Amino acid sequence: MTAEVATEADLAIVEDLGYQLVRLLSMINRAKAQFAGTHTADGIERAAYALLARLVTAGPHRTTALADAVHSDTSTVSRQVGSLVQHGLVKREADPEDGRACLLVATETGEEAFRRAKEARTKHMAAILAQWPAADRRTLVQLLRRLNDDFENYHPMGDTR
DSSP states (O other): OOGGGOOHHHHHHHHHHHHHHHHHHHHHHHHHHHHTTTBOTTSOBTTHHHHHHHHHHHOOBOHHHHHHHTTOOHHHHHHHHHHHHHTTSEEEEEETTEEEEEEEEEOHHHHHHHHHHHHHHHHHHHHHTTTSOHHHHHHHHHHHHHHHHHHHHOOGGGOOO
16 A cells, blocks of 8 residues: 555555554553653663663664664763663763774663563563463564564655654
């Protein structure tokens, strides 16, 4: 389906998808508020955990590369990284390829905090999906992966960021 040849039925499906995604985001925000608010028990902004997750799963990054990886601006990432460093979850190391630059690296404490948060999230998701057949859970993962990949690769009006 392309935008030029979308039928009314195609557009109705996409409109319903948009509604369901908005509903999902609302439920995610509600769950965040119920479980910890905007800060975690250790005082870290919840949004900063996306940075920690990227450093744990993908390895060291420069600040600008980390901002690109999480689709955020460098100033926001710098502020959040400062908090992660202050709390001992991330450290700065000299970049071996360019001594003037630094790499952001998850510490052991950061890796442990990420592991705990991931385990808690996994337990909650397992409870939500407990009644779903395994085949449906696998299909959901496949379709969400595909949707996320398409979102990441979509560049409206020539925007290639």
